[in-house]
Amino acid sequence: MNIDTIAKMLFFATVRIENHGAKSASVGTGFIMTASLENGDQCPMLVTNKHVLAGAQQLVAHFIPRKPEANVPDLGQAVAVDLPPTMYVGHPDPTVDIAVMPLAPTLLLLANKLFIQALPLSLLATELPDLYTDAIEEITFVGYPNGHRDPMNFTPIARRGITATPLQLDFGGKPMFLVDGSVFGGSSGSPVFLFNQGTYRSGPNVITAGSRIALVGIIAQTMLRNAQLPVAEEVAATAHVKFAQELNIGIAFNAKAIKESIELMVSSAGQHLATAATGDGVTELSPA
Template identity: 45%
Template structure:
């Protein structure tokens, strides 16, 4: 008999922060991740962050959560809780060219008690260059459902790695994005992108530190099909495709994610506040 995995490290926690999103009209699958934004002391707004193209052109979306045991509070591996929502229950970034959107889920998690999930605090995206050193080339980790795949037995997502292909903090083509060198498939749309180092990490131009580094730097959106006179020609319809020749993925950066969250909060008269050491 196999033993259930203990959720006792940051990387294990991240496995439970994603949601499988099905677009019924298009017959496509994408990824979303659960974030929480603080609006006051001990008061947070939970949201699913994904791409707007994952959510468009349908009257129904299905959010696939892992089930939770009511007795132990632990995940019930292999048992999914599908939650159907209206296809217009989301808000996109104010700039329609920024492929980021959020779905409010406070009503869902308050009404359905047996959903197992972890949330990502917006604090993981709120840092300065003085606080977190980011080099021109970094190993990145992204988590999601490439081509709709997940562990068929446990129903947990797929974790993949690559490297930053352009500097993360330098807007590629003057836009809120950067490129990654990694195999990005349809279904990975909406996957959170992390700098995830456990043990040692580069903490400055000439220094290496012992410990862990985990920050969220962006969200997978598309893959490059070809290069022309334009900076990027990307495939968004019906979902992202494998970049067969270049193997490059487009990532909207953390600033685009935070701006989308703030646009949602502003619409309802709320404001995100910075809270040190937000807990998931």
């Protein structure tokens, strides 16, 4: 598989995270980002949710290796990498479910063995001041819903939906927005993109030819409602059973909250992000 389009790159920006706790195990999603520091270094990091990492006695991230003779993925193979369970920084607001883990120490010996398409910080919507967004936008998110992935190639699953609340508004006064899309356990930590190919709306009455991609958020939760529905008497003695019903509405924290979490992680290490030139909201990635 030649990684010659942006869409293909997105399948190699995420990792499947296994959290092995004292009494149970869970699966979530994380994505790899990289940022330039003032001292000139590059800072690779894992971005996910706090709850994906919480309570872990062992954290395992599953990467796809690269072929030794070329910078292409070795599909059908997987590399399990142990991550330090407590070496992450969470967003300072306890209600903002974002965690960032520095990856430089972990990847130092593995960088040439893993096929990673890290998302640059410049892809964040906060870094694209001319990015136009309407109240309803199509979104793409990539991850491991219910822990699922391609069982042969180990690649994640891409899904699409729309913004259910405007990206410009903080839903409920928090740095988040709602998505109209099927969000299940395991999707937690999935990156959310505006990803348009061919044309995109760059103004209220302007259609631009080309493509654009922007990282606008991170999936954190799915909305449920409790319902009481009748069941057959031969199945249960009671007339109704109470259960949680998914609404196909997900909660995502926005790019601003991601940026704040990254800044805190970097500053906690005594460093500062480099001041970068901002873009205009068009494609910022280049295939390997």
